Amino acid sequence: MQIFENLSKIKKPIIEYDERRYIFSIRSLILLTIGAPISAYLIYLFFDWEAQFWLHEIVVKQTVYFLNLFFNMGAEAQFAPSGKYFWKFSIPGQSPIYFETFCTGIQAICIFAGIIIFTPHSQDPTAREDIVWRKTKALIVSSVIFYVVNIIRMIIQINLYYIGYEWADIHFSISAASSFIAAIIVLLMHKWIPEFIISIIYTGTLVSEPLKQKRKKQVKEMVEKSNKAELKPMRKILKMEKKTFSRDISSWSDDFGYTIEGDYLVIPPEKASKFIELLMQDKPFLKESE
Amino acid sequence: MKEFTLKKIFVWLMLTINLLFAFVIGLTIPLLESESNFNLGFVMIPLLVILNYVIVDRYHYYLKHTKRNEEELDANI
Known part of the structure; x- marks a missing residue:
């Protein structure tokens, strides 16, 4: 508590970026560090709940549609609830691939949703004027990109599996490689909500000031x-x-x-x-x- | 005025897309095989309601700025 009291006594720095002034309250910075991970986890838990497995169905069926459209594979989406797997891909000539919440890519969306929601607003009225619009834009665009990239990832993986590659060889490597998209999202996010990166710099400035x-x-x-x-x-x-x-x-x-x-x-x-x-x-x- | 008309069309387009989202959700629910298919609507429709507010708020922002610009122009004349 002593640290927070000392911080609140310090003259707040002002960061100027792109003709806008950014000043953040200490409360909003603390909220970002605590609120973002907690909310991301809670949103993930919400979608990992059986009642939300409609998302599994939509992702599996869309992937199957594109697999059959591009590769004429004869893949099928099968509903077979058991444990955490409710849906599976049925691939001709290969054993089925079971689908879980992590395969939807929702975890990446949750992390960015948590960050975007809890990114602090500047105390300067001009800088925060259209923040809701900018945050909404960032949230929608990042979610759509993650969703589309995830489906493309699955299409590539399942096609490689269909032509004979070992699932263990392609699953983790391609999944890890596709996470490069997070870097692009961070850049896009900085375009619309520079408050996130600036708030990190701001925290550093505030902590180093004493x-x-x-x-x-x-x-x-x-x-x-x-x-x-x-x-x-x-x-x-x-x-x-x-x-x-x-x-x-x-x-x-x-x-x-x-x-x-x-x-x-x-x-x-x-x-x-x-x-x-x-x-x-x-x-x-x-x-x-x- | 021309600039504002373009912004008005943009807001109208956004609201139309939002309505189309709602339509697509309504169309998808009966096609789902999952036992909890109605939850798609329960989750997505509130999000669309929030999005509707954000679009209306954006329209208000455009109006406010156009009015401010016109006032500045009048003051200069």
């Missing part, structure tokens, strides 16, 4: 005492690359009129108060002209 403040405070105290600052925390404050740090820091210190002695940055006494002022800015050492 650490940044602590670092600045330590540097400030050291400069007040000895007119010196350690180079390691300065690198982090100035967000300089580790590889090019020694080169960058010397040109930077020359610009501001500081010197480097060993692992320390030495600030002339007359420049110490200005150093602290620049250090404590929201964007440290950013000149006004920048």
